Amino acid sequence: MEYSLNNEEMRKTLNSNHVPMARRGLGSKGAKIQLLANHFRVGLSKNDGYFYHYNVALCYQDGHAVEVKGVGRKVIDKLCETYDVLRNKNFAYDGEKSLFTLRSLHHKKQEFIVVLEEVSSTRVGSNPSEATKRMKHQSRSKTFKVEISHVSKIPLQEITDALRGQESEHYQEAFNFLDTILRQNAAKQGCLRIHKSYFHDNQKNITNLEGGIQCCRGFHSSFRVTQRGLSLNVDVSTTLLVKPGPVVDFLLQNQNVQKPNLIDWTKAKRMLKNLRIKANNTQRKITGLSEKSCMTQNFLFKHGNDANGEVQSSEITIYEYFKRHKKIELCYSVDMPCINVGKPKRPIYYPMELCTLVSLQRYTKPLAHKQRAQLILESRTSPRERKEALQYSLRNSRYGDEPMLRSLGITIEPSFTQVDGRVLQPPTLIVGRGQNFCPRNGSWNFNDKKLIEPVKIKRWAIVNFSSQCDTKHLCSMIKKCSEMKGMLIDPPFDIFEEDIRHRNESPFARVARMYEMVKAKLPGPPTHPLAQLLLCILPVSRNCNIYGPWKRRCLVDEGIATQCIAPTKINDHYIINVLLKINAKLGGMNSFLLTEFKHSIPLFSKIPTLVIGMDVSHGSQGQSEALSIAAVVSSRCWPQISRYKAVVRTQSSKVEIVQSLFKPVSDTKDDGIISELLKDFQTTSGVKPQQIIIFRDGVSESQFNQVLNIELNEIIKACKCYDESWCPKFTLIVAQKNHHTRFFKANSPQENVSPGTVIDNTICHPKDNDFYMCAHAGRIGTSRPTHYHVLYDEIGFSADNLQEFVHSLCYVHQRSTNAISIVAPIYYADLAAAQIAQFIKYDESENLSSHNEFISQIPTELPRLHERVADSMFFC
Structure with a gap:
């Protein structure tokens, strides 16, 4: 079933505060399967009466605000001992500014003086009078002023209404109340809290890693509104701690x-x-x-x-x-x-x-490659292990003993929620010589297959920064495997070996010296590239300091496609995977969807349609001031859906909303990301798109309205600026990987769910249009599904059509022979942002003379890719 909507009516709603669209129906395609979800049903017996929200303001006796974490709970505990206002009353306090009670405190505002006694040792400082005062008193006290002021009185019916998907004025406040109860429960047990995850210092949960850090396993716990009612989502969490x-x-x-x-x-x-x-x-x-x-x-x-x-x-x-x-x-x-x-x-x-x-201190500095690998290894748990850990965490949380939950009549069932899943059939792929095949268990191989559009490489070279690689054997394997795949690759023009004497120089100097050698032996006309491809052999595969400078020199300065490798073992499988990347970068294609090849993708192939993937990449852990990078990729050469172009821009640190989608007035040649992508689509497809499907990654539910009312509006403005008479239809979908819902096979708890599994019932939102999909095969650990939210849909997809479309987009990733866990446009956007981020990373390392100059030296604008590679799939 397809839905026909009035474009103008939908468009008008964008001029007001738009909210995510409601669900239109459930999907029905696919083989049905029984699953278990890590959601535990919550019973709520009390829905009459009220709860009260109060603001807590803490300051020292001199009026300065208390900023030290952990003091708030000690002060409130002492207040309960000293005054009657909270004594023998059930309340939930978040440790900072919010306090909730089930009975009124009767006063709009109350002030209290609380004295905390502390044992203090003599501390040695440069101020003699301060030192003398401290030495005179081995014990000391701190005096706090506590102001408790009334914020709101909220009916408990709000929680019941939330279960039905009815959002009201106090909807979010009701859930803050419930989550605060969980926080307080964890604080009583001495847990470290990180967002909605909790960590004990029990040695059974802690593994020592290199570098004096520890991996600590804890649990995530949060209330969720679902079609079945209120549920408690419990999951395994891990964090890094400083070793005490x-x-x-x-x-x-x-x-x-x-x-x-x-x-x-x-x-x-x-x-x-x-x-x-x-x-x-x-x-x-x-x-x-x-x-x-x-x-x-x-x-x-x-x-x-x-x-x-x-x-x-x-x-x-x-x-x-x-x-x-x-x-x-x-x-x-x-x-x-x-x-x-x-x-x-x-x-x-x-x-x-x-x-x-002291124990339970979070480690927030960047990780070395080996530490990251250890963390990933320790974070993995099989489905069976994860289920057992969740049941253990739920028992140990002792929610049944929490007074506030009992007062609300809240009970939590100990059993996993049963859900109905469906396993979609994988799309048929087509490769060279018209060979069709259907992937099995989310994967396929090219052992007996040829590429559908192989490139010819006549002029290329190898640059070798590694002393470990046997380049002669490498060339032999490339020749053999390329012939098997139908690629015509001539022998390399030359192999440029780095002189071992220069390996202690800076990465930029090493790259510059290598390029001098290449240019000396590969001369060509000024307007043409030195070669079609430079295959670069790096000394290490991860965090190699050559990678960023080399990529920048090739993609920005010279306009030459490059593939970096760091082989530890050269065999057919490895070389074929490298050739898949090279073929896509140079304009070839490895495979197509059969429906794409036959122009039969529903709601796509008959109407010019542009597919966009958007992502914003922030500085890694420990790099809080690094610029954020926005990457947007778009499909090209419609009616194909497997070719993409990427546009990348920097923006303010930690800003999630893309800032460069549309630039109405500019002194530069940059008129915004969307305008550049629209021009590319019309150039490669011959028409303007009549439909635009946007996949957005990395935003939380609290940012949905910003995506709808800022980003989508900016895209619409860019379209109007491009052609005022043109009015395409839009569909906007958010994809989330950073969530805590997991699924388990009801009858095979040791196995991951099958690739192609989709869930749109029971634990999904009671009103909003969302679904979970696990398109990939989870071979290590427990599969994490992608949570898709359809925020806006003028095109009028049915649930089945949209779910099958999303599923198909997980099979067009050109550098892989596996279905990926999220649609390819988003995956490509993430790859493009990560690769371009290396330009900034190594600009910093080259330009910084000291750590303190970090902020002022960060470049404010990315270098633009050379025109020869700007339209390529350089990110593959």
């Missing part, structure tokens, strides 16, 4: 050195900043390190008054102070800096050997 223990031991492991005198203290200062330590039974946050060693760092020590009452003070080193006045003989840290837990102008120093890192 002596600070020096951590630094030795982190920097992989054997002796303390080999520690790089500049790196150590960056690594330790903001971590919490325990010294003399006191927890403090590290703000820096002393400039001098413990043996030579002086401070003014006040040691009493003379006969006239004047203060007597003298300079003393940290070492001497602890030896004379604390009777502590320092050993191995005397030549090390001291840890500063004070402010820059009022430092408070502790000797390094007296400090230990």
